[in-house]
Amino acid sequence: MAQRVAIVGTGQTDHKSHRADVSGREMIQEAVQRALDDCELSIKDIDAIVIGNMDHFESINYVDCWSVEGSGGVMKPIMKVTTGGTTGTSVAIAAYYHVASGLFDRVLAIGWEKNSESDTTAAIITCSDPIWDRFSYSGAIPSLATEASAYMKQYGATQEDAARIAVRDRNNAMNNPHAHLRRPITLEDVMASPMLAYPIKLLDVCPRTDGACAVVFAADGKAQKLTQRPAWVRATSVRHTYTWFGDSTDYDAGLVSLQRASREAYLKAGIKNPAEELDVAELYLPYTYAGLKWIEDLGFCGPGQGPRFVGDGNTDMGGKIPVNPSGGVISTNCIGATALLRVAEAAIQVMGKGDARQVPDVDLALATGFGGCFWSDVMILGAGRP
Amino acid sequence: MATERNYDQLLTVTFAQPMPYEWSVGRHGSRFFQEIRERQRFIGIRCPSCGKVYVPPRRVCGPCYVEMHDLVPLSDQGTLKAFSIVNYPFLDPDTGRQRPIPYTYGYIQMDGADNIFSHIINETDVDKIEVGMKVKAEFKPEEEMQGHMADIRHFAIIV
Amino acid sequence: MDDIAIVGIAQTKYERKKKDKTYFDLVYEMATAAMEDAGMTLADIDNVVTVSNDFLDGRTISSMAVGDAAGAHDKNISTVEGDGTFGAFYGAMRVLGGFGSTLVVVHSKGSEGDVRYVTNGMFDPVYQRFLGIEAVSASALQANRYMHRYGLKEEDFAEVAVKNYGNAKNNPHAHRQLDVTVDDVMNSEKLADPIKLLDCSPLSDGAAAIIIADEARSRKAKTRPIWIKGMAHCSDAYFLGDRDLANSEALKSAAQKAYAMAEISDPAAAIDVVELYDAFSYMEPLWLEGLGFSKPGKGVELLKQGVTPMSGAMPVNPSGGVLSAHAILVAGLARIIESVLQLRGDAGQRQVEAAKTALAHGINGPCGQAHCVWILSNEN
Numbered sequence: 001m002a003q004r005v006a007i008v009g010t011g012q013t014d015h016k017s018h019r020a021d022v023s024g025r026e027m028i029q030e031a032v033q034r035a036l037d038d039c040e041l042s043i044k045d046i047d048a049i050v051i052g053n054m055d056h057f058e059s060i061n062y063v064d065c066w067s068v069e070g071s072g073g074v075m076k077p078i079m080k081v082t083t084g085g086t087t088g089t090s091v092a093i094a095a096y097y098h099v100a101s102g103l104f105d106r107v108l109a110i111g112w113e114k115n116s117e118s119d120t121t122a123a124i125i126t127c128s129d130p131i132w133d134r135f136s137y138s139g140a141i142p143s144l145a146t147e148a149s150a151y152m153k154q155y156g157a158t159q160e161d162a163a164r165i166a167v168r169d170r171n172n173a174m175n176n177p178h179a180h181l182r183r184p185i186t187l188e189d190v191m192a193s194p195m196l197a198y199p200i201k202l203l204d205v206c207p208r209t210d211g212a213c214a215v216v217f218a219a220d221g222k223a224q225k226l227t228q229r230p231a232w233v234r235a236t237s238v239r240h241t242y243t244w245f246g247d248s249t250d251y252d253a254g255l256v257s258l259q260r261a262s263r264e265a266y267l268k269a270g271i272k273n274p275a276e277e278l279d280v281a282e283l284y285l286p287y288t289y290a291g292l293k294w295i296e297d298l299g300f301c302g303p304g305q306g307p308r309f310v311g312d313g314n315t316d317m318g319g320k321i322p323v324n325p326s327g328g329v330i331s332t333n334c335i336g337a338t339a340l341l342r343v344a345e346a347a348i349q350v351m352g353k354g355d356a357r358q359v360p361d362v363d364l365a366l367a368t369g370f371g372g373c374f375w376s377d378v379m380i381l382g383a384g385r386p
Numbered sequence: 387m388a389t390e391r392n393y394d395q396l397l398t399v400t401f402a403q404p405m406p407y408e409w410s411v412g413r414h415g416s417r418f419f420q421e422i423r424e425r426q427r428f429i430g431i432r433c434p435s436c437g438k439v440y441v442p443p444r445r446v447c448g449p450c451y452v453e454m455h456d457l458v459p460l461s462d463q464g465t466l467k468a469f470s471i472v473n474y475p476f477l478d479p480d481t482g483r484q485r486p487i488p489y490t491y492g493y494i495q496m497d498g499a500d501n502i503f504s505h506i507i508n509e510t511d512v513d514k515i516e517v518g519m520k521v522k523a524e525f526k527p528e529e530e531m532q533g534h535m536a537d538i539r540h541f542a543i544i545v
Numbered sequence: 546m547d548d549i550a551i552v553g554i555a556q557t558k559y560e561r562k563k564k565d566k567t568y569f570d571l572v573y574e575m576a577t578a579a580m581e582d583a584g585m586t587l588a589d590i591d592n593v594v595t596v597s598n599d600f601l602d603g604r605t606i607s608s609m610a611v612g613d614a615a616g617a618h619d620k621n622i623s624t625v626e627g628d629g630t631f632g633a634f635y636g637a638m639r640v641l642g643g644f645g646s647t648l649v650v651v652h653s654k655g656s657e658g659d660v661r662y663v664t665n666g667m668f669d670p671v672y673q674r675f676l677g678i679e680a681v682s683a684s685a686l687q688a689n690r691y692m693h694r695y696g697l698k699e700e701d702f703a704e705v706a707v708k709n710y711g712n713a714k715n716n717p718h719a720h721r722q723l724d725v726t727v728d729d730v731m732n733s734e735k736l737a738d739p740i741k742l743l744d745c746s747p748l749s750d751g752a753a754a755i756i757i758a759d760e761a762r763s764r765k766a767k768t769r770p771i772w773i774k775g776m777a778h779c780s781d782a783y784f785l786g787d788r789d790l791a792n793s794e795a796l797k798s799a800a801q802k803a804y805a806m807a808e809i810s811d812p813a814a815a816i817d818v819v820e821l822y823d824a825f826s827y828m829e830p831l832w833l834e835g836l837g838f839s840k841p842g843k844g845v846e847l848l849k850q851g852v853t854p855m856s857g858a859m860p861v862n863p864s865g866g867v868l869s870a871h872a873i874l875v876a877g878l879a880r881i882i883e884s885v886l887q888l889r890g891d892a893g894q895r896q897v898e899a900a901k902t903a904l905a906h907g908i909n910g911p912c913g914q915a916h917c918v919w920i921l922s923n924e925n
Binding site: 020021059117119121122123125126130131132133134135136137138139141142145146149150195196197198242243244245246247249 | 395396398401407409411415440441442444448467468469470471472473474476477478479480485489491492493501502503504505506512517534535536
Binding site: 002003023054055056057059062063064065066067068069073074075077078079080082083084090093094096098100102103123124126127129130236237238239240242243244371372373 | 547569598599600604605606608609610612614617619621622623624625626627631634635637639641642663664667669670671777779780781782794795798799909910911914915
């Protein structure tokens with residue numbers, strides 16, 4: 001029988017666009033030490049480690065092996081799990097299965113990226129098919145731009161609706177001492193920022209960040225001793241629905257992978273009405289339009305209702321389901337760590353350690369990952385032991 | 387040539403060498419390039435289960451998980467489903483140099499196909515390009531073709 | 546640990562260049578072949594783990610190329626980057642953690658990239674890479690260290706190569722099947738002293754897949770389930786200078802843990818056949834020492850005493866091992882697959898008689914930084 005699993009500690013680095021003060025290994029160590037400190041463990045107490053990033057962003061092959069002096073993997077089981085933008089959630093889910101399997105009791109999940117070490121767009125382009133897509137592909141923005149324009153056309157959403165997401169997340173980041181971009185912005189700032197690819201403007205998209213995140217997962221029986229309020233893993237689900245760029249373009253159907261993954265996760269967690277039952281969501285929203293459209297795919301509201309749902313304040317702090325109290329991806333984006341930060345921040349909310357960004361009385365929290373070829377990962381955490 | 391280094395500051399070490407690869411195109415993919423060279427037309431492949439036509443042709447329909455064999459001749463024309471005029475500079479991993487901008491990245495639904503084919507559209511004026519326009523592939527001269535996506539020079543707007 | 550078993554296997558022929566096959570082709574062929582072997586369809590596969598490497602494939606998110614090929618369109622899926630034994634380890638954990646079955650599929654085409662660049666990429670970009678160090682030269686350092694420590698000779702390692710190339714003649718999947726003598730190995734081209742061409746595995750293209758299932762699901766499979774009795778992995782330090790290259794502490798740790806899980810106190814007595822990751826000839830005796838089959842420095846004696854040939858009490862690498870076929874990443878999963886074939890009694894010409902318990906072994910990183918050890922049995 002699978003063991004029950006909970007998150008008992010989280011750690012993240014100080015995020016900046018360029019951490020010239022630390023090597024990659026040192027930056028990883030910074031996050032690991034903070035996660036261990038958070039649950040008062042030493043690296044000796046850790047049974048196994050899962051680490052992830054993307055090879056070509058730093059040009060390091062076998063990162064699991066390269067990292068050990070920073071990740072704590074010397075004379076321990078360590079493995080690398082990597083799936084692109086979803087890497088952080090994939091790492092978290094792998095750590096979950098390490099513990100659930102019964103083979104390990106305390107497992108460290110690590111996601112990291114030093115985006116400053118390469119041309120991020122060039123590195124992202126190398127994820128496109130080398131024969132069919134690389135010749136014309138230009139990184140993540142154009143495919144997101146096409147999704148956004150299709151959504152605007154279908155439901156009449158506006159650039160201002162999207163800008164509101166940036167304002168929400170960037171202002172939330174003011175409450176998060178770890179966030180990378182901590183300067184409040186207004187709707188006018190977003191609208192006046194340079195157009196990158198219509199309708200996406202500079203302040204609609206995530207930054208490039210150097211940073212790392214570490215999360216400690218522990219088994220039932222151990223978890224309760226490590227922290228007063230563990231964040232129990234209630235459900236995980238993954239859909240990497242598409243292999244080919246040209247198949248993932250039916251935007252009218254919505255983000256199919258997120259629809260499928262979230263429905264499976266809700267079923268596992270016994271959630272029938274997500275907007276009512278979930279208390280907070282940390283969503284991997286790499287750009288603002290996702291904050292309108294993907295909450296529909298998550299079932300927070302009906303198709304086309306995203307702008308209204310957000311406009312009515314439902315996703316603000318104090319609203320029905322606050323989204324991204326941390327400031328989200330728009331404020332901090334160290335790609336291999338980004339989705340793990342969502343898991344860590346969701347856990348922080350359940351554990352009641354959010355300080356200025358804390359949502360009161362969180363019982364159920366949702367974290368998502370996004371990446372690859374319009375892929376989605378979902379993790380649901382809860383205060384109650386499943 | 388040694389670069390001027392400021393040793394009073396935190397240092398970085400640079401690596402800028404190309405890594406060579408030689409990727410197999412596969413049976414159906416090779417046929418795709420042959421058709422382009424010999425007949426200046428596209429071919430797709432039809433799923434025996436759901437009937438979807440994919441271009442470029444591939445071996446397996448993912449949702450149905452069945453092997454496909456039925457190659458379908460297509461024309462050299464399609465409909466622009468989405469586009470983006472790319473304005474930001476970035477390093478092209480194919481050449482190691484900055485890719486010239488602006489250029490227009492297009493999602494094209496080839497006539498008779500159900501999925502999207504991506505390529506470059508030779509129009510960078512946002513006032514002259516619209517979703518829904520008909521586009522037509524323009525090919526390199528046969529003697530310059532190399533079995534590469536660049537054998538299709540770009541798509542041009544025809545309506 | 547709950548009872549879990551390997552119920553389906555498939556591997557390609559390993560060869561220098563599979564020009565006609567894309568990654569997608571290889572993965573599709575192996576995924577479907579493993580399902581056919583198990584008597585299962587895609588509906589019986591609960592989740593998928595793919596294994597690939599972005600440096601080898603020349604593609605960020607190399608796993609993206611093979612999701613549809615692995616049947617993962619609407620399934621939970623994840624990707625391990627590392628040797629196939631590590632991918633299988635994750636696949637097994639996902640069964641122990643609640644899935645009924647996992648398909649694990651691994652591909653690599655060493656022929657498509659530049660293996661010197663790819664393995665140079667394992668080394669530290671600031672301090673080591675400019676030295677040009679890569680898999681062969683690093684391993685040469687390790688071989689040299691091993692010889693110096695225990696007074697071993699190049700001929701000792703050449704004997705291992707002769708045995709494994711000979712064994713490979715019984716394995717239709719092997720890439721390099723050779724009738725060679727110790728002299729032939731000694732006289733082969735010097736690559737990086739003391740490693741010569743025939744001490745070094747060939748770079749192969751290939752793919753492989755296994756299906757791991759829980760007890761209930763195993764009963765539905767048409768094959769004899771091969772039970773996973775123990776599995777463990779462990780990493781040593783990163784920098785070669787921080788490790789004892791002639792004595793793998795990480796392997797010892799992984800092996801001891803795997804033996805404990807399998808309730809094995811005397812591995813030499815309990816294990817009937819071994820498939821280990823001999824990327825270079827010196828690795829076989831070195832890993833046998835780490836696995837506890839001999840004292841440090843005495844691994845080469847096992848062959849001289851007749852323990853490890855096909856005729857011995859514990860044949861090592863009946864398949865010809867990695868020396869006879871080295872598709873990076875796939876090679877470790879191939880060790881598991883060869884062990885399964887032995888325990889099913891389906892190993893053909895390379896069958897070890899009445900094998901009941903097998904050990905399979907894989908490595909990650911330069912000079913075997915990390916080791917993964919599996920104990921498999923045909924009895925539950």
